[in-house]
Amino acid sequence: MENEISRICVMGLGYIGLPTSALLANRGFQVHGVDVNPKTVDIISQGRIHIVEPELDTFVRAAVESGNLKASLLPAEADVFVLAVPTPFHHGSGDTPRPNIDYVLEATRAIVPYVREGNIVILESTSPVGTTDQVAKVLRAGGIDTDRVHVAHCPERVLPGQIMRELIENDRVVGGVTPEATRATAAFYRRFVAGEVLETDARTAEMAKLTENSCRDVQIAFANELSLICDRMGIDVWELIRLANRHPRINILQPGVGVGGHCIAVDPWFIVDSDPENSRMIRKAREINLGKTEWVIGRIRDEAAKLGKAKPVVALMGLAFKPDIDDLRESPAVHIAETLKDDDRLELLFVEPNLREHVRFALTPADEAVRQADLVVYLVRHKIFKGMQVSAPVLDFCGVLQP
């Protein structure tokens, strides 16, 4: 059946859905891309892009010009449906943020009138365990026989900045709600993925993605915890980690001001929410990484107070959630800047060389900020900060001064 696949309907044209659509269109599939945002549909229809990602503009332009990629507000009939909509969390009344799968369910309801026997419906969004079953349930409620329509999960693992390459090269995990769905979906991915396509069931595939990001979170929490212990003991944490990592089987990550981004800082909560009783280390890691950000805020306040100036000028160097990108989503550096902004004992300079402007922070060029500052605080290890001449005292939370 998979040899007959030619039409793909992609729900959600963001960081995942648009590159996927453009790649498939350039491989000769007829792609019908759907987004609820009319501005997004309008821009893509003109062959342009609304997000920053290397090479994506070339792919989208070629895809639209060839006629293989069409953007629309409404779904259409297809052989394969790909759901690539957001799965954020929301802070409810309890102490664990809860996953919100409303966008997934909404997008599934939207495709119901277009799904036919033999079609494949793939959930690519990062999802709590059981979401793919929920997708199947919504389809069944719409009168679709899910023994005759293949429903599967295939989590996306691409790294922003390298999406076009990683979409092809990464290994993929595919898990269907039935073995037949797994087989059919895996065969589809093998048509354009050069990496290995690994087959499992839907729940394991969902958990695999959450596990990957939780593992990173736990490892970063270890480094962040070490940084606090070393600070109290008067030990240089950077040197310590360098030395420990010379052990042949040790690989400690680098500490920082917390963990940001829309994946590692979000996905572990999906596991904690599913099994709070057993996810003790995963929750603790989240708490340690969040706590590190609050600790940094306290340190900045303390060091600024020690300068003995009425209103010292503090340069906050970096706002992005990791080095050398312009993405501020869930960025701990932004949280630090937001919190200190209201402190009238400080005069703050905000520096983010990867952005031209920001709606809430008036940005200062890095060299100017460093010249004016009474205290220079490195929040993000941007390459551009390395080797700058600084005469003011420095707080380096992310290793800019390290070799």
Ligand SMILES: NC(=O)c1ccc[n+]([C@@H]2O[C@H](COP(=O)([O-])OP(=O)(O)OC[C@H]3O[C@@H](n4cnc5c(N)ncnc54)[C@H](O)[C@@H]3O)[C@@H](O)[C@H]2O)c1
């Ligand atoms: N961005 C990444 O690097 C990345 C990596 C791995 C996994 N993911 C996961 O992929 C999923 C999508 O993430 P993203 O970064 O592409 O999000 P995004 O916000 O960039 O894009 C999602 C798009 O879906 C649209 N949308 C919302 N509801 C819709 C609906 N009912 N029908 C059609 N379109 C709808 C939105 O308007 C938006 O354009 C998430 O689950 C995310 O966790 C993202």
